[in-house]
Amino acid sequence: MIGDVDRRLVLGLGGTVDYELTWDSAVLERLALEHRLRRHELTTTAPITDERSLLVAILAFVASGVGAERLVSSSEAVTGFASHFDFTVTLGGTGVRAGLVLDRLGIPSTQHLVSIDDNVRRLLPASMSYVSSATHDTLDPHLIVQYPAGARIRLVDGEVISPSPNRLIFANDPPNREMKLSDDLPDALASAPVFLVSGFNTMTDRELLDTRLTELLDAMRSLPDDALVYYEDAGFYDRTFAATVRERLLARIDVYGMNEDELQEYLGRTISLLDASEVVRALDDIRTIIPAPVIVVHTRYWAIAIGADAGRHRAALESAVRAAATRYRLGDDFTADDAERTSGMARHRGGEAVVRAVESAVTGAVGVAAHALDVLHPTTVGLGDTFVGGFLAASFSRAEEAAEASPSGAAR
Secondary structure (H helix, E strand, C coil), rough: CCCCCCCCCEEEECCCEEEEEEECHHHHHHHHCCCCCCHHCCCCCCCCCCCCHHHHHHHHHHCCCEEEEEEECCCCHHHHHHCCEEEEEEEEEEEHHHHHHHCCCCCCCEEEEECHHHHHHHHHHCCCCEEECCCCCCCEEEEEEEEEEEEEEEEECEEECCCCCCCEECCCCCCHHHCCCCHHHHHHHCCEHHHHHECCCHHHHHHHHHHHHHHHHHHCCCCCCEEEEEEEECCCCCCCCHHHHHHHHHHHHCEEEEEHHHHHHHHHHEEEEEHHHHHHHHHHHHHHCCCCCEEEEECCCCEEEECCCCHHHHHHHHHHHHHHHHHHHCCCCCCHHHHHHHHCCCCCCCHHHHHHHHHCCCCEEEEECCCCCCCCCCCCCCCHHHHHHHHHHHHHHHHHHHHHCCCCCCCC
């Protein structure tokens, strides 16, 4: 269905049902001892086919402090592992989580969904209409593991200690792998001031990916001439697919977003995010790999936009950082007033130093330091998606102001 509100942002391309585990080191330790896990077995690259291999991957990522998305062999592997824990059922996917932020800020949106069930119908706010390619109900939950800094899990021959908080996503989601586009998408895009593209990272069939990209480009012909197209990168199951998506869509992308994990994966090296010279070199290198008009890199310490048009997005960066920080400290249930209170909180001094250095060294670059927050139980899942929602909120507001100021009172 399509809502009756004109000029809605359109956010896609696929939503998910998430099982957000309540972190419990004792349960993980019990499972690790039951499976006789040893330190040398921990790896982030082995196939995930059962409970033991899923546990191996989780503990390997926890030991490194890294966030990631990984494919598992079946949804049963996800639900079986989740049964050991308390968990909350939530909605995920970059578009959906960005839309939830917009809802908190009073901005309606239209979602493009590829799957639907009663969880989605129950949890999707009234301000969020949707178009969907699903022909029947399905449930293929994504396992969300949020781990804190300093978590300890004992193994047979040692222990794992997390150096920093982060989040992990594990799933086997056929509708998102197929990424079938709704026939209603072109009509939804016809009046959209902003279009968010994300979600191709879960696809595994290259021929099908090429087909979907062709279909998406056809649908995007309906977009208004002045619409902003924001592409958010993600943890691709097959990283070579990222290059295919980039090659096909880059000419239509206005803002290309990514987080610190994706930046480092592209560059093939670890970046010290508080070393200004390393950050400057990383931004120069990523600009060569991805020549988008604007690249936005968002990290735990700072968010920086580079490119010829970067300067016009400073307010969007500020809105994005504020939204992500608010979710980090309060979780899903925050209000516009909560976000406003976040804006007055202290900034990360190291992040401020990096932003100053980058703005001095990189022509046209603009940046915003992250907030320095000390939170006992932070929310780490969906921060990038929340960042995107905050960014798009400011972009939408700017587009509406431009529409009101135009002679006809509406955008082209």
